[in-house]
Amino acid sequence: MTQLALVIDLNVCVGCHACVTVCKEWNTSGTAGYLSDMNPFSKDPTGTFFNRVQTFEVGQFPNTETVHFPKSCLHCEDPPCVPVCPTGASYKRESDGIVLVDSEKCIGCNYCSWACPYGARELDAEQKIMKKCTLCVDRIYDESLPEAERKPACVLACPTNARLFGDIDDPNSEVALAIREQGGYQLMPEWGTQPANHYLPRRKTRITIHEDELVRADNPLKKERQKPMPDPGDPTLDETTSW
Amino acid sequence: MHPAFSVILLTTLIGAGQGLFLALFTGQLYSVFKLLPEQDSVHFYALGSLLALVLLVAGLLSSFFHLGRPERAWRSAARWRTSWLSREVIALPAFMLLVAVWGLIHYLGWNPVLVTFGNSIEIDLSLVVGIVATLLCFTLFLFTGMIYACIKMLQEWATPLTVINYTLLGSSSGFVLATVFAAWQGSGMTLFFAGWSIILTGIALVTRSASLLRNARLKHKSSLQTAIGIRHARIEQKAQGAMGGSFNTREYFHGASERKFKSVKWVFLLLVFPVPLVLIGMGIGAQAIGWLMAAFLLQYLGLLMERWFFFAQANHPQNLYYQTV
Numbered sequence: 001m002t003q004l005a006l007v008i009d010l011n012v013c014v015g016c017h018a019c020v021t022v023c024k025e026w027n028t029s030g031t032a033g034y035l036s037d038m039n040p041f042s043k044d045p046t047g048t049f050f051n052r053v054q055t056f057e058v059g060q061f062p063n064t065e066t067v068h069f070p071k072s073c074l075h076c077e078d079p080p081c082v083p084v085c086p087t088g089a090s091y092k093r094e095s096d097g098i099v100l101v102d103s104e105k106c107i108g109c110n111y112c113s114w115a116c117p118y119g120a121r122e123l124d125a126e127q128k129i130m131k132k133c134t135l136c137v138d139r140i141y142d143e144s145l146p147e148a149e150r151k152p153a154c155v156l157a158c159p160t161n162a163r164l165f166g167d168i169d170d171p172n173s174e175v176a177l178a179i180r181e182q183g184g185y186q187l188m189p190e191w192g193t194q195p196a197n198h199y200l201p202r203r204k205t206r207i208t209i210h211e212d213e214l215v216r217a218d219n220p221l222k223k224e225r226q227k228p229m230p231d232p233g234d235p236t237l238d239e240t241t242s243w
Numbered sequence: 244m245h246p247a248f249s250v251i252l253l254t255t256l257i258g259a260g261q262g263l264f265l266a267l268f269t270g271q272l273y274s275v276f277k278l279l280p281e282q283d284s285v286h287f288y289a290l291g292s293l294l295a296l297v298l299l300v301a302g303l304l305s306s307f308f309h310l311g312r313p314e315r316a317w318r319s320a321a322r323w324r325t326s327w328l329s330r331e332v333i334a335l336p337a338f339m340l341l342v343a344v345w346g347l348i349h350y351l352g353w354n355p356v357l358v359t360f361g362n363s364i365e366i367d368l369s370l371v372v373g374i375v376a377t378l379l380c381f382t383l384f385l386f387t388g389m390i391y392a393c394i395k396m397l398q399e400w401a402t403p404l405t406v407i408n409y410t411l412l413g414s415s416s417g418f419v420l421a422t423v424f425a426a427w428q429g430s431g432m433t434l435f436f437a438g439w440s441i442i443l444t445g446i447a448l449v450t451r452s453a454s455l456l457r458n459a460r461l462k463h464k465s466s467l468q469t470a471i472g473i474r475h476a477r478i479e480q481k482a483q484g485a486m487g488g489s490f491n492t493r494e495y496f497h498g499a500s501e502r503k504f505k506s507v508k509w510v511f512l513l514l515v516f517p518v519p520l521v522l523i524g525m526g527i528g529a530q531a532i533g534w535l536m537a538a539f540l541l542q543y544l545g546l547l548m549e550r551w552f553f554f555a556q557a558n559h560p561q562n563l564y565y566q567t568v
Contacts, residue, residue: 044487052484086329108311119561128311
């Protein structure tokens with residue numbers, strides 16, 4: 001089995017929105033038609049996006065942390081949006097697990113988006129069909145591109161390498177390793193959708209230092225209190241002895 | 244959820260149409276067993292089924308306004324194996340067809356007796372068609388309700404009460420309309436329909452209240468913590484990635500003030516349940532069709548508000564990602 005997916009590292013995402021911009025740029029000329037914008041240069045601009053970066057504040061001041069959170073279709077392994085579609089426009093590919101919308105079959109009834117707990121699908125306000133992340137299906141198999149560029153546009157654009165792309169079913173892939181070794185997790189596991197996209201948590205590097213690692217105990221017997229401890233002001237063995 | 248007026252109209256209109264058919268056919272069934280006087284097949288059954296058909300067609304037409312691409316609507320019958328919406332798309336026209344056939348049999352009088360029990364009970368063709376249509380009618384209520392009840396993420400809807408309420412509220416509305424229709428026809432079935440209207444409205448009050456109580460105590464499974472996967476008691480959204488809103492903010496928030504939201508609930512509880520009961524009582528007592536008509540229209544207005552509230556009350560987990568601009 002193959003299940004292509006993104007792994008997004010919240011530890012390195014800086015919230016620059018480069019993935020949002022490049023996603024819009026690439027996919028607005030995609031096979032499913034342009035991604036329309038309403039009032040792009042006036043008040044209340046709004047439009048269709050496959051990918052959005054949101055920002056959350058975790059904790060209470062002064063102990064706060066700002067978490068930038070890129071959000072797109074998670075290409076669930078058990079996608080709730082697929083069985084509800086009355087026309088079969090919403091489907092999951094057997095070959096690589098990508099969830100897609102057939103723009104020729106979609107009737108714009110919004111029902112699939114109701115079934116998606118993540119709000120990953122957006123109805124295009126002009127074309128009146130459902131739009132969603134395609135994992136750049138029109139890039140990743142394009143043999144006219146150099147092999148290094150056969151990746152979703154957002155992955156290539158990310159300046160901090162917060163976005164990894166690959167087959168999570170292949171245990172040796174970069175994404176499977178990241179999930180396994182760096183605590184990759186899924187969003188809203190309570191719905192049983194088994195999202196293929198995973199997120200890597202914020203990680204802090206801390207070491208525990210015990211006091212005796214800072215204060216030198218010359219004689220282990222003294223450390224174990226079998227002999228009286230020397231006064232900290234006394235010269236140490238190194239200072240009195242020349243080896 | 245943002246209540247879509249097209250879907251509100253669809254579900255209330257076909258509910259009333261289905262209920263009206265159920266009422267008419269119940270009347271026919273009773274008269275076959277000589278429990279109620281026989282009715283004129285052209286003026287009562289044919290005209291009544293035409294009225295039901297008009298409601299069903301109006302509902303179907305309004306559903307098209309919910310589609311972004313109505314010209315592709317024919318495709319929506321394809322996935323009946325998995326999609327309740329697809330099943331409804333098949334069941335609704337099938338039911339309409341049977342109601343039309345049932346009405347036509349009455350209108351043309353082409354109603355051969357198929358079986359006779361004893362000396363008096365005659366099973367004719369319209370009765371057989373009517374039984375099939377009745378089964379399809381309940382199937383359609385099931386399909387309509389399941390469209391909403393099957394989405395487990397919308398916890399306010401994911402309960403058998405959704406299907407029960409669709410069935411009972413539609414039946415109540417249809418039986419009230421049948422009372423108006425029978426009174427207008429000067430039919431002997433007026434009291435029978437009025438009695439069933441009162442019973443159905445009473446049961447619907449119990450089940451709708453049950454779902455309101457259930458939803459008031461509902462504990463949502465998703466939280467901001469599971470939404471972004473960070474375990475901290477205090478998480479606050481600072482940006483949702485867009486300034487002027489998006490499909491996600493337009494489709495999933497009803498946008499009404501808390502006051503309006505709450506008052507809609509009390510007004511619909513008043514208009515759907517006690518008001519028609521009182522008006523039917525007055526209409527039957529005074530032999531005045533005006534009161535009965537008012538009962539149907541005010542209850543229908545109440546049902547529109549009930550449906551608005553049904554949608555507005557459903558809190559989609561995706562809203563967790565759209566708390567603030």
